[in-house]
């Protein structure tokens with residue numbers, strides 16, 4: 001594993017030591033990136049050395065902080081070639097512990113929290129990050145204090161309770177939850193593991209970038225479509241590509257990074273269209289893709305910069321498009337994707353129609369979670385929407401019927 005040489009502010013480039021818990025840059029609130037001695041890592045860690053590594057995200061331990069992992073087997077999820085669309089791959093993060101990619105970030109954050117001897121962790125969450133924190137905190141013997149909107153999918157609440165976390169349901173959005181954690185954390189002696197307000201969730205999520213490159217034979221795709229709430233995965237993957245280039249594993253080529261959000265909460269596409277460097281708080285955020293209901297991302301300045309540098313784009317899709325895509329993937333690919341993940345397919349279709357992506361483009365669509373965590377959401381949507389139009393009946397194994 002790699003010793004964190006220092007933490008670097010993404011705004012003012014100031015360095016901070018990695019040998020104690022850190023939050024954000026005390027000068028300007030900038031997000032901190034963990035930096036390693038990559039030239040030293042390069043000497044002992046090659047693409048080839050990965051072939052004997054574990055089939056989880058700790059196969060990249062040489063570029064993760066030096067601490068005993070708290071692991072439930074997260075990462076190294078399948079990269080499934082689409083059955084429908086040549087050149088499209090679905091990175092199925094629904095296969096992670098707790099059913100979403102949030103497992104990666106919280107595995108890393110809880111690993112470091114235990115390493116530093118922290119005892120109480122607090123999180124504002126749209127739902128899945130809460131479940132992941134609760135699970136990893138249980139595994140580490142650390143207390144978890146969860147703040148999430150009252151209307152989170154049922155699974156998130158039940159999971160957190162089962163893992164023994166202290167669950168607080170808030171009448172509001174993740175931004176209200178974040179405010180409450182910020183107000184109470186000092187008095188309660190909680191360490192705040194909010195998205196991008198500590199440096200290691202990003203380190204866990206960056207392993208998705210390593211996996212994309214490794215699973216595509218060390219070639220980065222032409223584009224990556226990523227359902228963006230706080231944007232940690234998008235930012236993390238971009239960091240991973242830079243690290244891999246320094247390690248000599250890839251060249252200077254980069255995928256076009258695409259951020260997809262829901263039409264009912266689309267601060268990043270709005271800022272993108274306005275050519276702005278940061279986003280405005282989105283009023284009255286609503287979408288049934290709970291993880292995308294983030295009215296203002298703390299890392300908006302990094303997301304927008306990455307979209308710009310990569311020649312990417314931000315797009316929004318409606319809840320109906322998301323639910324249509326969810327059904328479509330289930331029927332055509334056999335993948336039961338979380339609404340957030342299905343947003344990737346809806347965005348892909350839009351970008352194909354607009355000509356932004358061509359059929360020759362190799363594109364990775366992130367399915368960030370499993371729909372099994374959204375059964376109540378899907379059921380409620382199905383009940384209030386018109387009966388689904390099924391394709392014509394066809395014979396399956398001698399049984400005639402709709403499929």
Ligand SMILES: Cc1ncc(COP(=O)(O)O)c(C=O)c1O
Pocket residue numbers: 100102126127128129195227228229230231232233234290291292338340341368369
């Ligand atoms: C399933 C799912 N997809 C996507 C997101 C957005 O993730 P990020 O905050 O990394 O942008 C979330 C966040 O809660 C989520 O739960």
Ligand SMILES: [Zn+2]
Pocket residue numbers: 009010011012013014025026027028029030
């Ligand atoms: Zn700074």
